[in-house]
Amino acid sequence: MTKTLTLEGDLGTVDARTAITTQGSVVAPSLVTPAAAKKIDRIVCACAPDGLAVGSGVFFLRLGGSAVQRGEQTIMVSSAGVIAVQAGSDAAPNVNFPIIIENADIDVSGGDTIAVSAEMAGSDLGTGHIVVTLIFA
Amino acid sequence: MTKQYRSREGEATAVDTKTQLTTLGSETAPGPLLVPAGMTKLAAAIVAASANYAAATGSSGLVRLEGPGLPAGPEVLAATAEGSNVATGGAHTSRAVIIPLDVPVTTSQEILIFGEMVGTDVGQMSFGVTLVFSS
Numbered sequence: 001m002t003k004t005l006t007l008e009g010d011l012g013t014v015d016a017r018t019a020i021t022t023q024g025s026v027v028a029p030s031l032v033t034p035a036a037a038k039k040i041d042r043i044v045c046a047c048a049p050d051g052l053a054v055g056s057g058v059f060f061l062r063l064g065g066s067a068v069q070r071g072e073q074t075i076m077v078s079s080a081g082v083i084a085v086q087a088g089s090d091a092a093p094n095v096n097f098p099i100i101i102e103n104a105d106i107d108v109s110g111g112d113t114i115a116v117s118a119e120m121a122g123s124d125l126g127t128g129h130i131v132v133t134l135i136f137a
Numbered sequence: 138m139t140k141q142y143r144s145r146e147g148e149a150t151a152v153d154t155k156t157q158l159t160t161l162g163s164e165t166a167p168g169p170l171l172v173p174a175g176m177t178k179l180a181a182a183i184v185a186a187s188a189n190y191a192a193a194t195g196s197s198g199l200v201r202l203e204g205p206g207l208p209a210g211p212e213v214l215a216a217t218a219e220g221s222n223v224a225t226g227g228a229h230t231s232r233a234v235i236i237p238l239d240v241p242v243t244t245s246q247e248i249l250i251f252g253e254m255v256g257t258d259v260g261q262m263s264f265g266v267t268l269v270f271s272s
Contacts, residue, residue, distance in 0.1 A: 015162045016162070017162070046232070048230040049230065051228040054189065055189050055261065055263075056187045056188055056189040056261050056262060056263040057263050058185045058186075058187070058263050058264070059185070060144055060161075060185075060265055060267070070139070070141055070173070073141065073142040074142055074143065075142050075144065075267050076144055076146070076183050076184070076185040076267045077232070078185055078232050078233055079186055079187035079217075079231050079233065079263055079264075079265060080229065080230040080231070081189045081190060081228065081263070082189065082228040083189065083190040083191070083223070083224060083225065083226055083227045083228065084227070086226045086227070086228075090226060092226075094228055094229065094230040095230060096231070096232055098232065099183075099232045099234075099235070101183070103140075104140065105138050105139055105140040105271070106139075107139050119161075119162035119163060120162070121146045121161070121162035121263075121265065122146065122147075122263040123148075123189065123261070123263070
């Protein structure tokens with residue numbers, strides 16, 4: 001049986017670790033892994049910037065906390081580029097469909113706290129918006 | 138099977154120039170990327186790459202893996218291909234890609250990761266690479 005944990009947040013500063021702790025209307029979801037969990041089996045994650053600054057950069061996850069048995073794992077999830085900030089009808093949206101990592105096989109301990117954070121690296125592209133689902137097994 | 142994920146990122150700002158990826162966001166000096174203890178192979182690479190299109194042209198990007206952690210020698214991976222016909226506006230976002238591999242590694246030895254913008258110079262290309270090790 002699998003169990004999910006979905007978290008989301010905003011990355012407002014480049015090269016800054018940002019804890020991802022909310023879930024929309026649920027402002028403080030539990031960060032405790034399911035009691036029977038032995039590993040993170042899959043990861044689903046999407047991240048895109050608003051493009052309010054120019055440059056190119058990447059976005060990555062950090063999975064840590066006492067539940068992750070072999071220490072913090074870092075995982076690239078997306079990248080983006082902005083030529084020039086646009087306004088009005090010329091503006092192009094940034095859309096990022098999620099990456100799905102099957103058989104992630106990250107060892108965790110059940111009933112322990114997981115810490116999920118993320119970063120924008122490279123150029124500051126405005127604010128990055130990230131949503132991630134961890135699927136425990 | 139257990140997996141471990143190790144990442145680096147950086148920017149290539151000159152065309153046809155090998156650029157080592159040495160940072161990880163807020164970690165400006167994370168040190169050498171060593172093959173974790175107990176890991177026997179590189180099972181995949183997760184690659185994210187995007188350009189800023191400061192020049193109206195096109196380019197592709199590749200990732201090079203080198204170093205004593207790879208006993209069978211270096212590997213080179215396709216990362217991205219991009220182009221823009223103007224340098225005055227536009228934006229894009231790309232999800233990272235998972236490249237399955239089966240490459241032997243040497244525990245506790247270093248793997249060097251390089252990004253390279255190839256073709257024509259689009260300005261700047263950002264690379265993020267995660268190495269997925271397995272036992």
